Amino acid sequence: MAKRIDVKDLDIYYGDFKAVEGVSLTVEPRSVTAFIGPSGCGKSTVLRTLNRMHEVIPGGRVDGTVALDDQDLYAPSMDPVAVRRTVGMVFQRPNPFPTMSIRDNVAAGLKLNGVKNKKQLDEVVEKSLKGANLWNEVKDRLDKPGAGLSGGQQQRLCIARAIAVDPQVLLMDEPCSALDPISTLAIEDLINELKSKYTVVIVTHNMQQAARVSDQTAFFNLKATGQPGRLVEVDDTQKIFSNPTEKATEDYISGRFG
Amino acid sequence: MSSITGHSAIDELPTGDGRPPLEADQAGTGRLGDRIFGGLATGSGILVIALVTLVGVFLVWQAVPSLLNNDANFLTSREWVTAGENPRFGIVDLLWATIITSIIAMLIAVPLGVAVALFITQYAPGWLSKPAATLVDLLAAVPSIVYGLWGLQVAGEYFEPVARFTDTVLGWLPFFTYTGTPSAKSTLAFAGIILAIMILPIVTAISREVFAQVPTTHKEGALALGATKWEMIRTAVLPFGKPGIISAAMLGLGRALGETLAVTLLLSALNASESFNWSIFGGGETFASRIANDAGEFDSAQKTGAYIAAGLVLFILTFIVNAAARVVIERRKAFSE
Numbered sequence: 001m002a003k004r005i006d007v008k009d010l011d012i013y014y015g016d017f018k019a020v021e022g023v024s025l026t027v028e029p030r031s032v033t034a035f036i037g038p039s040g041c042g043k044s045t046v047l048r049t050l051n052r053m054h055e056v057i058p059g060g061r062v063d064g065t066v067a068l069d070d071q072d073l074y075a076p077s078m079d080p081v082a083v084r085r086t087v088g089m090v091f092q093r094p095n096p097f098p099t100m101s102i103r104d105n106v107a108a109g110l111k112l113n114g115v116k117n118k119k120q121l122d123e124v125v126e127k128s129l130k131g132a133n134l135w136n137e138v139k140d141r142l143d144k145p146g147a148g149l150s151g152g153q154q155q156r157l158c159i160a161r162a163i164a165v166d167p168q169v170l171l172m173d174e175p176c177s178a179l180d181p182i183s184t185l186a187i188e189d190l191i192n193e194l195k196s197k198y199t200v201v202i203v204t205h206n207m208q209q210a211a212r213v214s215d216q217t218a219f220f221n222l223k224a225t226g227q228p229g230r231l232v233e234v235d236d237t238q239k240i241f242s243n244p245t246e247k248a249t250e251d252y253i254s255g256r257f258g
Numbered sequence: 259m260s261s262i263t264g265h266s267a268i269d270e271l272p273t274g275d276g277r278p279p280l281e282a283d284q285a286g287t288g289r290l291g292d293r294i295f296g297g298l299a300t301g302s303g304i305l306v307i308a309l310v311t312l313v314g315v316f317l318v319w320q321a322v323p324s325l326l327n328n329d330a331n332f333l334t335s336r337e338w339v340t341a342g343e344n345p346r347f348g349i350v351d352l353l354w355a356t357i358i359t360s361i362i363a364m365l366i367a368v369p370l371g372v373a374v375a376l377f378i379t380q381y382a383p384g385w386l387s388k389p390a391a392t393l394v395d396l397l398a399a400v401p402s403i404v405y406g407l408w409g410l411q412v413a414g415e416y417f418e419p420v421a422r423f424t425d426t427v428l429g430w431l432p433f434f435t436y437t438g439t440p441s442a443k444s445t446l447a448f449a450g451i452i453l454a455i456m457i458l459p460i461v462t463a464i465s466r467e468v469f470a471q472v473p474t475t476h477k478e479g480a481l482a483l484g485a486t487k488w489e490m491i492r493t494a495v496l497p498f499g500k501p502g503i504i505s506a507a508m509l510g511l512g513r514a515l516g517e518t519l520a521v522t523l524l525l526s527a528l529n530a531s532e533s534f535n536w537s538i539f540g541g542g543e544t545f546a547s548r549i550a551n552d553a554g555e556f557d558s559a560q561k562t563g564a565y566i567a568a569g570l571v572l573f574i575l576t577f578i579v580n581a582a583a584r585v586v587i588e589r590r591k592a593f594s595e
Contacts, residue, residue, distance in 0.1 A: 085484030099497035
């Protein structure tokens with residue numbers, strides 16, 4: 001179910017502008033990898049190449065390979081829609097579909113896949129909401145609009161929506177940056193549970209969060225102002241936070257940056 | 259709407275639902291500028307309400323005496339004799355023609371307008387979407403008399419074969435029977451098509467505005483679930499735009515119901531002796547075209563009152579349509595934020 005991600009010599013462009021250069025890293029199945037780094041260094045951009053969401057932006061393209069187990073996501077025969085069905089994503093701001101009920105939000109992905117059987121849908125909705133630690137809070141109001149939940153609940157709803165289609169990998173783009181500390185804690189606990197089933201990659205600005213939830217940490221930085229972002233260092237989280245190889249990493253995590 | 263940027267404490271009120279409370283806030287300071295602007299805004303609001311009320315009062319005031327004098331059933335009679343001691347007039351023909359031309363116009367203009375708006379906002383490349391939008395807006399600037407002339411002189415000729423073909427295929431339904439008189443360009447169906455072209459820019463412009471406002475996060479949410487472009491539009495864009503589409507359709511419908519010049523030019527009136535038929539390939543008159551055609555007859559209060567009564571029905575009809583649209587939008591409000 002969970003798959004391993006291999007990124008090799010990845011360059012990412014917005015039109016003619018090279019945003020990220022030469023990223024190579026491996027993410028093991030059933031592990032959590034955190035992307036940290038200053039704003040604008042390309043961590044979210046790299047994350048979005050892992051499910052081909054990058055090319056949704058006009059002019060977005062990549063060079064290099066991203067492989068899921070041994071399958072190249074950017075092979076010409078690969079359908080980006082199929083990729084996104086295997087690699088789920090949770091965004092920075094909770095984005096449940098405002099016109100849908102809680103139930104329909106969770107079932108949205110399955111319905112796109114053509115599942116119509118109501119019993120099957122209900123089962124998956126319950127399982128996914130339980131998986132996102134939201135079931136007890138919403139089980140009595142599944143038909144209410146998803147937008148009526150609190151921010152933290154909405155974000156867990158989005159996680160439920162993402163895991164409902166049984167992805168191999170779950171990408172999270174600063175999933176807690178719009179949430180209060182208690183909701184953040186709930187999401188972090190959830191990430192710990194999710195890693196038993198999924199490969200998780202999370203972008204975060206919060207270094208304590210990276211230290212708490214991840215097994216592996218990748219530090220990104222700009223080469224210089226106006227230059228493309230690059231991967232400075234990737235290693236076990238413990239090592240990155242206690243004894244990083246690169247000076248830039250140490251400066252960043254100790255707050256002596258810039 | 260919680261989907262727009264920025265956030266205020268007022269959005270967090272328990273009753274808020276993201277909406278400010280109904281009473282006015284207390285942000286006014288009592289300074290001169292505040293009082294002048296507040297007064298102007300309030301005055302304008304009152305003016306509009308007063309205008310609508312006065313129009314309604316005027317219509318009823320003028321219509322009632324003639325209606326009381328009417329010897330026929332106003333709502334069900336097909337007769338239209340407004341002069342003399344015993345006037346007999348009814349609006350059922352006019353109502354039918356008005357509604358059927360508007361329905362035809364809506365059936366064409368709403369799907370087409372939504373499709374054009376989707377093309378402009380979701381599919382067209384950047385260099386094309388602006389000019390395309392401007393061109394569609396230009397359609398709205400064409401005077402209605404020009405549409406009427408164009409329909410009569412140019413497009414109408416090409417409608418004859420369409421009417422004949424429809425009659426051959428679907429003629430067994432009374433709805434689609436075409437006898438050849440009046441000529442195809444003077445039928446309800448063709449008037450509906452011209453109306454459709456006239457309201458297309460309204461529907462397109464408003465739908466385009468709402469589609470352009472669909473938050474990127476919603477669209478990306480759908481795409482990240484593995485939606486194709488069309489599925490993304492169905493999951494994120496259309497539901498978000500639905501209240502806007504309904505408003506657009508209602509504005510268009512309002513225009514179609516009341517459009518006068520083009521319809522007057524095109525439609526051929528039925529003879530009073532002609533028996534009623536259900537075909538959209540027949541002649542007829544709408545409320546507006548009947549009033550415009552007979553404007554020369556407004557020489558006595560009695561006659562004028564009869565036409566004003568017809569105008570009153572049109573007024574009420576538009577009112578009902580708009581109210582119905584409001585109800586539809588309100589009912590799904592919790593889901594549209």
